[in-house]
Amino acid sequence: MPRTAHTSVPILPVLAERWSPRSFDPETVLTPADLASAFEAARWTPSSNNTQPWRFIAGFRGDATFQTIVDNLMGFNQVWAPGASALVLCVAQKFEPNGEPIAYAMYDLGQAVAHFSIQAHSQGLSVHQMAGIERDALTHAFNLPSGFEAAVVAAVGRLGDADALPEQLAEREKAPRVRHDFEEIVRFEGYAAD
């Protein structure tokens, strides 16, 4: 079921149509080649001083990487995310090898996953990002180098049937998409004095 955003002004279809489902088609099989363009889009994301503080570890349903990620999802993410075709651990480089913090690591990783998601959506795939993950356990399980930390997991696949989800999740899947009003997030001068 498409769930195009009701925008107040037109935006690129790929941005209006992108949303984060929990229902994935359990028959869809993806391979690394299917995600190559999405990773390439992430690779060309801008970052502060071109630090590129992002790394990705992709598992595909049935392989050991996928299972390790599933094992470290929190709460109801363990219910729906195993139905995705791929789970991608998104890693932030938070410190340089000399120990200096990379202040914009999470900001820049967010940008990179946005580019990844937009490219994937343009190829008929859906992406749902999860912060509800066991970050420390994943950092250890994949033996991330010093300074690198598990940050987010992105589930990737083809949109499935919302009604195949457990009832509570199916309701959320079909609820209207909502955002703050435009005027709440955009202004042209500072906030009024208290």
Added chain:
Amino acid sequence: MPRTAHTSVPILPVLAERWSPRSFDPETVLTPADLASAFEAARWTPSSNNTQPWRFIAGFRGDATFQTIVDNLMGFNQVWAPGASALVLCVAQKFEPNGEPIAYAMYDLGQAVAHFSIQAHSQGLSVHQMAGIERDALTHAFNLPSGFEAAVVAAVGRLGDADALPEQLAEREKAPRVRHDFEEIVRFEGYAAD
């Protein structure tokens, strides 16, 4: 001068062609209406628990908001950024009103600015994000509500003549665009044991 990324596999043209110039056309005048779609794209960005921890304060060349932002740019950002048509202060909500941290505020703001930039690029505008800003001074200057912090400034305008920049910046503007190798950032299993 277009500077399309040399991608190893095809990606959306809007993603391949997007880059972050410092040369902006000084004749181009933008208004809030010109940025409406870019802000709308940001508005529909996904975020952790739909917290939407982003706010934007846009100034246009010649107005007081623009000047306040210029006054709080660091180093050589003060040299080139005043040539942009608009400067957008991107604000992260780092704490809920009850003081609870919003852990993914910077990550989600990064996603929103990515969506903003991609939409703007699709309309013939260029965006260059800057972390080199006086964050505390901007947070105070615009009287941001408690829990909100200045994070990044995005310069927006039409691409200008690289050779109009000071020599050192002009050289950087024309240097090849580089990124880590694909294999360095994407893998399918954990890192080897030390």
